Amino acid sequence: MKATPTHAAAAEEFLKDEERSHWHDDTLWHVRSKRDVAAQKIPEWESLRTTASQIKDNVLSNLDQLLLQFEKNAIENGIEVLWAKDADEHNQHVLRILEENQVKNLVKSKSILTEECGLNHFLEDKGYDVVDTDLGERIIQFNKQVPSHIVMPAIHLKKKEIGDIFHEHLGTDAGADDPAYLTEAARQHLRQKFIQAKAAITGVNFGIAETGGFVVCTNEGNADMGTHLADLHIACMGIEKLIPRAADLGVFLRLLARSATGQSITNYTSHFHRPRPGKKMYLILVDNGRTNQLGREDFRNSLKCIRCGACMNTCPIYRRSSGFSYGSTVPGPIGSILSPGMDLKKHSSLPFASTLCGSCTDVCPVKINIHEQLYKWRQVITKEGPSQPSKKWAMRFGGNVMSKPKLFDMMGNLARKSLSISPRGFVYNSFNAWGKHRELPEVPKESFKEWYRKNRKQ
Numbered sequence: 001m002k003a004t005p006t007h008a009a010a011a012e013e014f015l016k017d018e019e020r021s022h023w024h025d026d027t028l029w030h031v032r033s034k035r036d037v038a039a040q041k042i043p044e045w046e047s048l049r050t051t052a053s054q055i056k057d058n059v060l061s062n063l064d065q066l067l068l069q070f071e072k073n074a075i076e077n078g079i080e081v082l083w084a085k086d087a088d089e090h091n092q093h094v095l096r097i098l099e100e101n102q103v104k105n106l107v108k109s110k111s112i113l114t115e116e117c118g119l120n121h122f123l124e125d126k127g128y129d130v131v132d133t134d135l136g137e138r139i140i141q142f143n144k145q146v147p148s149h150i151v152m153p154a155i156h157l158k159k160k161e162i163g164d165i166f167h168e169h170l171g172t173d174a175g176a177d178d179p180a181y182l183t184e185a186a187r188q189h190l191r192q193k194f195i196q197a198k199a200a201i202t203g204v205n206f207g208i209a210e211t212g213g214f215v216v217c218t219n220e221g222n223a224d225m226g227t228h229l230a231d232l233h234i235a236c237m238g239i240e241k242l243i244p245r246a247a248d249l250g251v252f253l254r255l256l257a258r259s260a261t262g263q264s265i266t267n268y269t270s271h272f273h274r275p276r277p278g279k280k281m282y283l284i285l286v287d288n289g290r291t292n293q294l295g296r297e298d299f300r301n302s303l304k305c306i307r308c309g310a311c312m313n314t315c316p317i318y319r320r321s322s323g324f325s326y327g328s329t330v331p332g333p334i335g336s337i338l339s340p341g342m343d344l345k346k347h348s349s350l351p352f353a354s355t356l357c358g359s360c361t362d363v364c365p366v367k368i369n370i371h372e373q374l375y376k377w378r379q380v381i382t383k384e385g386p387s388q389p390s391k392k393w394a395m396r397f398g399g400n401v402m403s404k405p406k407l408f409d410m411m412g413n414l415a416r417k418s419l420s421i422s423p424r425g426f427v428y429n430s431f432n433a434w435g436k437h438r439e440l441p442e443v444p445k446e447s448f449k450e451w452y453r454k455n456r457k458q
C-alpha cells in the first residue's frame, strides 16, 4: 500500500504553484475577516463562546445518558434509529436501507461524516447513483476530488476552473465563468436529480436530546429540497453532535454561521422531528473512533467541534498549504488533533503542521484549546515513535544544548562566527526551504547575555 505523504511533502506540491498559494491565502483570510466583523457586532460574543463551551462540556460528561434520551425520543417520534460502531457498519446500514426500500438514485447534502465513512465510493461501487447537491460538493464530485475545506469544499478552485468543469459535465458555454450563469446551470441540473431521487441523505449539525429532533444547516436549501421530495430520509450523525435542550440551540446557531462565513445565520436552518405521513426517516448514530477520543483526557474536548471551519480560515499553515496537504477528511488545526486519534502512524505529521500561534484557539466558537492539543500530540508522537528520526535527533540535540548554559553560549558564539564568515550559499541553498523567501537578520557581534553584562550598570 502506498504510504501517505507527510503534510510537508503534500504542501510542497501545492506550493509549487506560488500564485495559487497566495490566492488561496488571501481568499481564506477574507473569510476570516468577515468572521471578525460578524463577531464584533455581538457584544456578548465571548460569553456566548463560554456558554457553548460549557454546554458541550456537559454533553461530553453525560454523553451516554443523553444519547439514550435522544434515541428514546427519536423512536417515539417515529424515526428508526440505528447505531454504527465504525464507518463500515454505517455504510452497511445505509446499503440495507436502500436495498429494503428498492432505491437506486439518491441525493446527498453536505455531510463530513459520510466523507469520513467513504460512503459515496462504497455506494457507487455497488451501482448506486449518488448525487451531491451542495454546489461546492457537486463541483468536486465532477472533478473527482475530496473536499479541501469542511464548509467550502471547492475553495481551492478558481472561477475559471469551475467554468471548465461545468462546460465538460453540464455543457455550459466554453470559457464562461460568470458565477450567476454557472449557478443557474447547476440549479437546472440538480433540479432533475432532486425529482428523480427516491432517498435523501443528510448530515446532522445538532441532535437535541430533549426532543429527539435534529437540525441541519445549509446555505442552499438543498437538504430541504432533497428530504421534501424523496420518500425516505437517512440522517447520519456523529455521536458528539448532541445538545441537551432545544433552548441551547440558539447559542450554537448564533455562533456557527458567524464563525464559518461571517453570516448572521445560515440561510436554511431546518428542524426535523418525524417522518411525514407515508414517508420514512432513519437516523444513524456513528461512533467511528469518537468514544476512544472521549477517553483521551488531553484530547476529549476536540469532540466539542461544531465544524464551523474558522480554525482553518485563520491558520497560516492551512491558508498557504490548502486542505489537501492534510490527507484527512477534516483538515486544518482541528483535523490535526482529531486525525492522529484515528490513525497515529498515518497522521503523525499533522500536529507538526502548525506554528502554535494559537489563532485557531482564539477563533474557535466552542473554545477548544486546539494549539495546546497540537502540542500534546507532538509529545505523544515523539514518545511513541512515529515521528521522523532526524527530527527526534535534532530535538534531542537542541534540548541538550539549551539545558547546558556553557554549551549554549559556546554554540551561540560558534553560530555567530561561522554565519558572519560563511559564503551566502551556505545558508541560502536548495536544502534550506526556510531561506527561500526569508533573510536572516544581521548577525550580532555579541550575544544578548554579553551585551547585558556590559550594559546593566548604566
Ligand code: SF4
Residues within 6 Å of the ligand: 259, 304, 305, 306, 307, 308, 309, 310, 311, 312, 334, 360, 363, 364, 365, 366, 367, 368, 370
Ligand atoms: S475546532 Fe472550533 S473553530 Fe475549528 S471547526 Fe471546530 S468549532 Fe470551528
